[in-house]
Amino acid sequence: WGGFTPLHYAALHGNRALVDLFLSAGADPNLTCDAGQTAFHFACQGNLYIIHQMMQYGADLRLIDLQGKTSLHHAVTGGSIAVHYLWETGMFRFTDTDMYQVTPLHLAASTGNTEVVRYLRCAVDAVDQQGATALHVAAERGGVEVCWILLQRTGCRMLHQKNHSGLTPLDLSKQGKTFHQQLTKLLSRYINEPIHHKPRESHLYYWTLFFPSLSGAAILLIAAMLGGYGGVICGLLFPWLARSIFTQYHRMTTYQLPNPVYLGTLIAGLFHSLLCFYGKMMPVWPTSALTQVSMVHFSILLGLFCKVLTQDPGALDREESDPRFSCIADLVENNQSPQRFCPYCELFQPDYTKHCKLCEVCIKDYDHHCLFLNRCIGRGNHRLFLFFILSMAAAHLLFVATGISYLYSKMPGGSHSLSLWLTLLGEEFWVAVMMVMNALTLLWEVWLLIEQFDAVATGTTTYFRQCESAARQRSLAQRWVIALSFLLEGRRR
The missing domain is CATH 1.25.40.20 (Ankyrin repeat-containing domain)
Incomplete structure (x- = not known):
């Protein structure tokens, strides 16, 4: 036919x-x-x-x-x-x-x-x-x-x-x-721009970056004005805000810009958590050793945050292109994956290297593109990224534990009925909302750390999991020992 x-x-x-x-x-x-x-x-x-x-x-x-x-x-x-x-x-x-x-x-x-x-x-x-x-x-x-x-x-x-x-x-x-x-x-x-103007989205970029912080602050202010109904307002409006944030993924695929709304969400979480922690909860224990310890920890956390945003993730230079190949035909004849050639950078990638379309660069030991940092995670910043996640998890755990202690201190002595708890949560809606968000983020970070440590244990990354079966053959203790040695020494095995 x-x-x-x-x-x-x-x-x-x-x-x-x-x-x-x-x-x-x-x-x-x-x-x-x-x-x-x-x-x-x-x-x-x-x-x-x-x-x-x-x-x-x-x-x-x-x-x-x-x-x-x-x-x-x-x-x-x-x-x-x-x-x-x-x-x-x-x-x-x-x-x-x-x-x-x-x-x-x-x-x-x-x-x-x-x-x-x-x-x-x-x-x-x-x-x-x-x-x-x-x-x-x-x-x-x-x-x-x-x-x-x-x-x-x-x-x-x-x-x-x-x-x-x-x-x-x-x-x-x-x-x-x-x-x-x-x-x-x-x-x-x-269409009304000058004919030689090339479109950019800078104004929308910065608006989207600060959208979570400003929207969260607006919701909390509205809830504060409504007094005892503040908890109900937060319970209605924060899910709407979360939905608005996490449906912004179309901006990455449509405009090929690293999506700023996720980085804005991380900044908003840090800002509101720090404000609630030191402005609301810590004044209850002004001379506590917890205050000094938390200030040191949060200073380290913010330093790691700035460092991971600015450190080179491991961009592949032209001199580091795989010297064994000079054209795609060489890859085919040697039964290598044609995907090892990057048509955008025109480079032959070494093992565990991938081109990131959002960063427009090839990354060595590519792990993933972190939406919440607007950065690729690769050879140059993978260990730093793990330290940052560990510090974030400790900060969330500290916040949740302090929040529970704070709410208990506000309860009338000898009475812990459900109605009193609901009344207290309505009055302390700011602390309650931030505790829930920190607890959810803590669970996500624990899952992320397990995935990261399993990848390190195989000697690869979360993107390249060709040796995933090798990780299953090792015990949980062996995998965590290998991952911790990577944190301390910075070398893969």
């Missing part, structure tokens, strides 16, 4: 074993189906090993299908590494067009492939047969993130460019019905 050979089907489904069987049995990788596509065109949409395999068996890279699309056009579906692999052959350009003047960038914008859009190094203002740029295509499809990437690359002048029907990207966006409403707001915001 449609002129497909068995090799077409095997390549389309990425079946490496079948492709090898058919090629070794004499299958021709250059036979075309009724649409003029070869099995190699299908291979370019997926498995890099199959692409390499077919090239060894004489696949003709110069063949185009009946629409004039080259193998590079088809590789857009396969991702940026497949595109770069074909580009390495020297037979393709990123500006190649089909019979409709469609470039690979047009196709990437049409499919919403942000990885390839970010990677392709070609003229963004290239137009197809209908006069449409890649921005027109993305706007018509409602691709918010693609439009944002293209605007950052070229500036706002692209918003004024019209296709042959006289429509701008904003006009096309207004005609859509899916994600177009959000996109229309975005494009409308920048």
Whole structure:
């Protein structure tokens, strides 16, 4: 059907074993189906090993299908590494067009492939047969993130460019019905900017950073004005605030900015906890040794916080690129994962290295990108991060214990009925709310520390868990001894 050979089907489904069987049995990788596509065109949409395999068996890279699309056009579906692999052959350009003047960038914008859009190094203002740029295509499809990437690359002048029907990207966006409403707001915001201005979100960034602190303070002030009903108000409004905070993840994927709302949440927690601790609870015991101990501990905690925000997480320099490989073909021939090549930094990554799309850099011994710190955690700051989490857990435990003691001191002597406790919690809603938040955060940090220590015990990171079975073979005591030695010595085993 449609002129497909068995090799077409095997390549389309990425079946490496079948492709090898058919090629070794004499299958021709250059036979075309009724649409003029070869099995190699299908291979370019997926498995890099199959692409390499077919090239060894004489696949003709110069063949185009009946629409004039080259193998590079088809590789857009396969991702940026497949595109770069074909580009390495020297037979393709990123500006190649089909019979409709469609470039690979047009196709990437049409499919919403942000990885390839970010990677392709070609003229963004290239137009197809209908006069449409890649921005027109993305706007018509409602691709918010693609439009944002293209605007950052070229500036706002692209918003004024019209296709042959006289429509701008904003006009096309207004005609859509899916994600177009959000996109229309975005494009409308920048269409009146100077044409060479490249959009940034600095004002929204800082507003989002301080949103948790300001909103939390506003809720507490409203509750304080309502007296005994303050606890009820906090019980209603703080879940709303939590929902507002933790649904802000779309800002990372839409605008490719490290999401500031999580860092703002951490800052808000520190600020309100310190204010409640020293402004509300500690005056009850002004001469207590706990006051001096807590001040020293919180000073260390804030110092670690500033340090972990500023210390290099272990960015990979060009000189540290894996010297064993010079092109993607070297990776394939040595049966290494093609993902070890970073198309953004154009580096061959050593073991346990990953490119962070939020930080736009490759990180050695990549563990994770911490949303609450807006920083990657890697070789340069992993041990510091663990010390910071341990200090945070101790601070939360101290706060909860002190809060319980404070509430007991406020209870009338010899009476601990439920009604009195509920009345007390309503009156001391500030302490009660902060105790609940600190207790929940403490539980999350204990889970995080267990995950981190298990990763260290395997000699890897939480992102790269290839040796996870080795961790299960060790006893809990052995794993914690290895993790503690990492904290003290800073070396993995």
